[in-house]
Amino acid sequence: MTQEDKKIEVKGSNLVRRNFFLRMLGIGTACAGTWVGSGNLIARAQSAETAAAAAPKIPDYDWNKHKWAFGVDATRCIGCLRCVEACKAENGVTQDAHHFRTWVERYVYLEGDERAHVDSQSDAQNIAASGSEKEFRFDNRYKDAKIEKAFFVPKLCNHCTHPACVQVCPTGATYQTKDGVVLIDHSYCIGCQYCVQACPYGVREFNHVLGVTDKCTWCYHRITKGLQPACVEVCPVEARVFGDRNDPQSPISAFLRNNRVSVLKPETGNAPNVFYVGIDKEVC
Amino acid sequence: MIGTMAQAAPYVGYVYPNETDIPWSVLIVIYPYITGLVAGAFIVSSLYHVFGMAQYKPVARFALLTAVSFMFFVPTPLLLHLGNPQRAFNAVLTPHWTSAMAAFSYVAGFYICLLLLEIWFAFRADIVALSKTTRGPLGTVYRLMTLGSDDVSPRALALDHKFATVLAMIGIPAAGGLHGYVGFLFGSVKAREWWSSDLMPIIFLLSAIVSGIGLLIVLYVVYSRIRKVPVDQDCMKGLARTMWAFLLVVLVIEGLELLEMFYKRLEGIDMVQRLIEGPIRYGMLIQWGGSLIVLALLTVLIVFRVEGKALVRGLVISGVGMMIAVLAMRWNVVIGGQELSKTMKGLLVYYPEILSHEGLVAVAIVFTCPFVVLWLITRFLSPWEPEPS
Ligand code: SF4
Ligand code: SF4
Numbered sequence: 001m002t003q004e005d006k007k008i009e010v011k012g013s014n015l016v017r018r019n020f021f022l023r024m025l026g027i028g029t030a031c032a033g034t035w036v037g038s039g040n041l042i043a044r045a046q047s048a049e050t051a052a053a054a055a056p057k058i059p060d061y062d063w064n065k066h067k068w069a070f071g072v073d074a075t076r077c078i079g080c081l082r083c084v085e086a087c088k089a090e091n092g093v094t095q096d097a098h099h100f101r102t103w104v105e106r107y108v109y110l111e112g113d114e115r116a117h118v119d120s121q122s123d124a125q126n127i128a129a130s131g132s133e134k135e136f137r138f139d140n141r142y143k144d145a146k147i148e149k150a151f152f153v154p155k156l157c158n159h160c161t162h163p164a165c166v167q168v169c170p171t172g173a174t175y176q177t178k179d180g181v182v183l184i185d186h187s188y189c190i191g192c193q194y195c196v197q198a199c200p201y202g203v204r205e206f207n208h209v210l211g212v213t214d215k216c217t218w219c220y221h222r223i224t225k226g227l228q229p230a231c232v233e234v235c236p237v238e239a240r241v242f243g244d245r246n247d248p249q250s251p252i253s254a255f256l257r258n259n260r261v262s263v264l265k266p267e268t269g270n271a272p273n274v275f276y277v278g279i280d281k282e283v284c
Numbered sequence: 285m286i287g288t289m290a291q292a293a294p295y296v297g298y299v300y301p302n303e304t305d306i307p308w309s310v311l312i313v314i315y316p317y318i319t320g321l322v323a324g325a326f327i328v329s330s331l332y333h334v335f336g337m338a339q340y341k342p343v344a345r346f347a348l349l350t351a352v353s354f355m356f357f358v359p360t361p362l363l364l365h366l367g368n369p370q371r372a373f374n375a376v377l378t379p380h381w382t383s384a385m386a387a388f389s390y391v392a393g394f395y396i397c398l399l400l401l402e403i404w405f406a407f408r409a410d411i412v413a414l415s416k417t418t419r420g421p422l423g424t425v426y427r428l429m430t431l432g433s434d435d436v437s438p439r440a441l442a443l444d445h446k447f448a449t450v451l452a453m454i455g456i457p458a459a460g461g462l463h464g465y466v467g468f469l470f471g472s473v474k475a476r477e478w479w480s481s482d483l484m485p486i487i488f489l490l491s492a493i494v495s496g497i498g499l500l501i502v503l504y505v506v507y508s509r510i511r512k513v514p515v516d517q518d519c520m521k522g523l524a525r526t527m528w529a530f531l532l533v534v535l536v537i538e539g540l541e542l543l544e545m546f547y548k549r550l551e552g553i554d555m556v557q558r559l560i561e562g563p564i565r566y567g568m569l570i571q572w573g574g575s576l577i578v579l580a581l582l583t584v585l586i587v588f589r590v591e592g593k594a595l596v597r598g599l600v601i602s603g604v605g606m607m608i609a610v611l612a613m614r615w616n617v618v619i620g621g622q623e624l625s626k627t628m629k630g631l632l633v634y635y636p637e638i639l640s641h642e643g644l645v646a647v648a649i650v651f652t653c654p655f656v657v658l659w660l661i662t663r664f665l666s667p668w669e670p671e672p673s
Contacts, residue, residue, distance in 0.1 A: 098292050098304045105298075118629060122301035155300075164475060170375040170385035190374055191367020193307035194385050200475035202300030202626045206307065208289045211367025268474055284298070284627040 057226025066179040071241035071255040075278035077152035081121050081136040083231035090230035097122040097133045099205040101216040102156040102231055111146040116282040153283050157203040157216035158272030165195035186212045200268045290637050297630030306622050306634050309642040311361040316466045317614045319358050323463040324496010325351040333452035339518040343504050345406050345667035352399045353658035360650050384469050395462050402451040405444045407665055409436050463492045478621040483541050490534035491610050497527045498606035501599050515596050528582040552628040563633050564620040567612045574609030578602045
């Protein structure tokens with residue numbers, strides 16, 4: 001077992017919480033299903049549940065054989081925030097409004113506005129609407145306003161090809177895997193937070209209990225077993241797409257083939273691997 | 285308290301959700317501050333040791349002791365800030381070289397060794413003398429410190445002087461490197477608009493020197509008071525000129541940088557402007573106001589050839605003023621950079637904690653330690669020339 005294999009192992013054993021996730025998944029998708037009012041979705045959620053419970057599809061995972069990537073279709077996102085809650089439950093993210101591995105932004109242009117009004121689920125008014133920092137929802141503040149254009153943008157770690165976070169980590173605790181995922185070895189991180197400063201996308205958060213930095217792993221413990229990341233799994237409208245670029249049949253390969261995509265902040269030179277459809281100049 | 289987040293930073297506009305947990309606290313403000321004082325004090329001692337400017341002789345050895353006392357505490361704020369300080373050696377044992385921070389322990393370690401060596405050569409004759417006259421355990425310490433070399437013949441002393449000079453020569457780029465490096469730590473972070481500047485290392489270095497000279501002036505005057513000896517006027521005049529020159533250059537460079545930034549008006553400049561007018565407005569006022577007042581005061585002292593008590597008073601005010609102004613500058617950079625959201629659509633406000641391990645009390649304690657250590661060292665090894673009686 002190489003050093004890096006061990007890292008994955010540690011990561012995996014730390015993170016596997018499938019039972020809990022499945023419960024969440026059940027609740028999450030069922031809610032989303034009822035909410036959107038489509039029986040179809042519930043059926044899909046159930047099949048996802050069976051899929052998740054099935055034996056891993058990639059028994060001897062070889063990271064040289066995969067190249068993971070993520071797609072976000074912002075035109076589909078309905079801002080239900082199931083992904084945010086599922087991620088927190090799946091990955092044991094601090095339960096408050098200041099620590100997220102993934103989040104959703106809402107952009108609203110009111111009639112005559114040059115610039116968008118932006119907020120996320122962390123916004124104080126949205127927290128007040130949900131009534132707790134453990135559940136999230138967007139409030140209804142624009143219900144009487146004349147809206148010209150509005151959309152949601154899910155955010156997560158871009159697993160950059162040239163990750164600034166990896167560059168600045170003094171210990172090598174943050175590293176890039178062969179299959180294109182950026183991970184943090186929590187047993188090696190000293191908690192200096194230089195990486196938090198260096199990430200242009202603000203996706204890194206600090207776990208104050210463990211004294212280490214944390215961020216989205218694309219659910220590495222799941223994808224190496226052939227499962228989808230938790231957020232992709234629960235998204236009721238398929239706004240989130242994930243897969244292997246080495247496999248031309250994978251959802252992400254199709255997504256990249258069929259869409260004109262963009263990435264966030266290309267000027268940083270980070271070369272993100274989360275690709276967006278349907279975002280706007282205002283998206284930061 | 286360890287294990288919990290400090291109070292979430294309030295904000296206006298839109299900031300990324302994770303940004304409300306400000307990563308670098310006020311501890312990281314005093315890290316570059318203390319490093320800067322070291323660099324400044326060292327440069328003064330080099331003016332004598334390398335450039336042979338005799339007017340700095342009265343403070344040359346004292347400056348070395350000041351530099352080392354502060355250098356001992358440079359790592360403290362960093363260690364206190366780490367989430368897992370017990371793992372700090374990970375960065376030393378397995379440094380990840382693409383990281384600017386990985387070099388810290390090496391740069392700092394090298395510099396401490398250099399300082400200690402230079403101090404040894406500069407004080408060797410005194411150590412030998414003390415080892416002969418002191419009895420008891422303290423005498424043993426002095427004898428150990430001679431490292432077995434008790435030759436104080438004129439030839440040996442000349443050799444000492446040569447070694448000290450060579451070390452000081454290496455020390456100048458090292459001090460420049462040490463502090464330029466701190467500037468690089470910030471300047472190389474492309475994600476932070478307010479930090480990411482090619483001029484950061486040079487601005488950090490020059491302001492460091494100014495603050496270090498300020499510290500030295502204040503300490504020298506205070507120590508002279510305590511020792512009840514007159515302050516050396518030539519030395520004070522020299523320090524006034526050096527401080528004036530460095531201060532002028534740093535103000536010009538900082539001013540040019542702001543000018544360029546506002547002239548180019550690249551995307552996000554509105555937010556930068558709001559940062560300056562908002563969260564860091566008092567910091568900017570202290571930094572710029574303080575620096576300009578000190579510059580004016582120094583100009584008066586120099587142009588009107590002020591002497592005696594008035595010169596000393598004017599210089600102490602300038603010294604304290606520059607220490608405060610540079611502290612404000614560190615705050616404006618370190619905290620200001622984090623208050624400007626990476627979204628460029630919002631501003632956060634950082635409020636330091638008081639009692640936690642990253643709070644103001646901790647900062648006060650860390651900052652007091654070098655003064656105490658300096659006091660102890662000067663009791664043990666007097667840097668002052670014997671008074672011609
Ligand atoms: S998005 Fe940020 S944390 Fe993720 S890989 Fe890129 S630089 Fe690193
Ligand atoms: S906080 Fe941890 S992962 Fe981030 S740079 Fe420091 S050591 Fe590396």
